[in-house]
Amino acid sequence: MSELLVTGGQVLRPDMTIERADVLVSQDSGDIVAVDQPGTLDGDDELDASDGLVIPGLVNAHTHVAMTLLRGLADDKPLDAWLQEDVWPVEAELTAEDIRAGAELGLVEMIRSGTTALSDMYFEVEEIADTVDQAGMRAVLGFTAVTVGKDDEAARSDLRESLDVARKLDGAADGRVRTTFQPHSLTTVGEEYLSEFVPKALDDDLSIHLHANETRDEVTPIVDEHGQRPLAYADDIGLLDGDTYVAHGVHVDDSEIDLLAETGTGVAHCPASNMKLASGMAPVQDLLDAGVTVGIGTDGAASNNDLDMFDEMRDAAMIGKLAADDASAVDASTVVEMATANGAALLGFDSGRIETGANADLAVIDLDAPHLTPAHDLVSHLAYAVHGSDVRHTVCDGEVLMRDRTVEVFDEQAVRERASDHAAALVERAGD
DSSP, rough: OOOEEEEESSSETTTOOEEEEEEEEETOOBBBEESSEEEEEEESEEEEOEEEEEEOOEEEEOOGGGGGTTTTSSSSSHHIIIIIIIIHHTTOOHHHHHHHHHHHHHHHHHHHTTTTEEEEEEHHHHHHHHHHHHTTTTEEEEEEEEEEESSSHHHHHHHHHHHHHHHEEEEEETEEEEEEEEETTTTTHHHHHHHHHHEEEEEHTOOEEEEEEEEEGGTHHHHHSSSHHHHHHHHHHTTTTSSSSEEEEEEEOOHHHHHHHTTTOOEEEEEHHHTTTTTTOOOOOHHHHHHOOOOEEEOOOGGOOOOOHHHHHHHHHHHHHHHHOOOTOOOHHHHHHHIIHHHHHHOOSSSSSOSTSSBBOOEEEESSGGGGGGOOHHHHHHHTTTTTEEEEEEEEEEEEEETTEEEESSHHHHHHHHHHHHHHHHHHHHHH
C-alpha cells in the first residue's frame, strides 16, 4: 500500500482546534489513515508542511467552472441585463472544446487555491467530467436545463438531457464524480416541465440542484402567478422532496427558511456574486440558526471574478454580519466550516474534515508571510487573512495535485494559453 505523509505542520481538527500533528493518507483507498503526534508516522512519500497549517480541501458548493472564458467580459450590470445582453449571447457560441479549455483553467485556479471539490452547473458535461478526472478532483456535475424562450420540443430535450447526463456520469472518475438533475431556476423552467420531469429525477434517486431566490425578480413572478413564495411552490412540485440544495437563497423569508430546514434542503451561498450583481444579502445566520446546511460557492468567474474560496470565506463573513446587523454573526469558525464540512455535506462527499477514515482531501497553507503574522488565531486567519496564493500543497483522494506551488496534474502554462486562445475566438464569433 502506498502512503503519503504530510509532516511538520499544524493541523485543523474537526472541532476547529489546532494541534501539531502529522497526517498519513492512503493513496490506494484515498482516505486518511491516521492523524498523530509528529514523528510517530511513516509514509512512502512526504509533503513538507513546516511553517504551515494543514486544512481540509475547500469545497466550492456552486460554480460554473468553464465561465472562466468570460472573466471580465461583462461587469457592472444587474443580473437580468448581464445575462440577456452579455452572457447568454456568448454562451450560445460555446463549443465543447471551449468548455473543456475553460474548465481546465478553472480547475487549475481552484487547485492553486486549495479547492478539492466543486459543484458545477453547465453544458457539455462529459468534457467537464473528463477534465475533473484529469485534475484528480471531486465534483458534482450536471447539465443545466432551461425552457424559457424555447419551443416544447427543445424544452423537453433540455430536461431529458439533464436526466440522461445525471444517469450516465454518476460515479465517473473512479467515483469522484457525482451528478445532479438541474433545472436552471424556478423562473427559467416552466411549471409543466418541472411537474413532468422532477418525479422522474426522484424515481431515479437523483440529487437536485437549482438556482432559487437569487434576486427579487425571481421572487415576484412566482408570487404573482402562483400566490405563494418560490420555495413553497418548489415544494409543491416536489423539488424539495429529495436530496436537494439550492444556489443563492438570497431573498428567503422566515417561512421559506423553516421550509428549507424541515425538508433538509441545503443552500450554496455565493456572497461575491450576490454583491457584484447587487442581488442582495442572504440571511445566512438565520439559515444556520434554523439548522439549514449552508455551504459557500464562488459562482462563475464571470460574476465574481475569481474562484478563490478564501476570498469567498471573507466575503461570506463580512456580508453575513451586515445582513444580520451583528458583528458576531457568521464568525470565523462558522465560515471555515461552511467552506469545508458543510460544503462536503451538500455535495455528498465524505470530506471536509481531517480525521481517520475521511477522504484524504487536504490543503497546506504556508504561514510564513507578513499578512499572516502574528499567529494569534489561525482559524481567524483562514477566514479573514489567508489568500489562495498562500496554499503550498493541494491533495485530493490521497494524490498530490500541487506540490510547492507547482500544479502536477496539468501543464499550467499550456492551459492558460489554450484558454486565452479559445476566449478570444469565442468573443469574436459572438460579435459577428
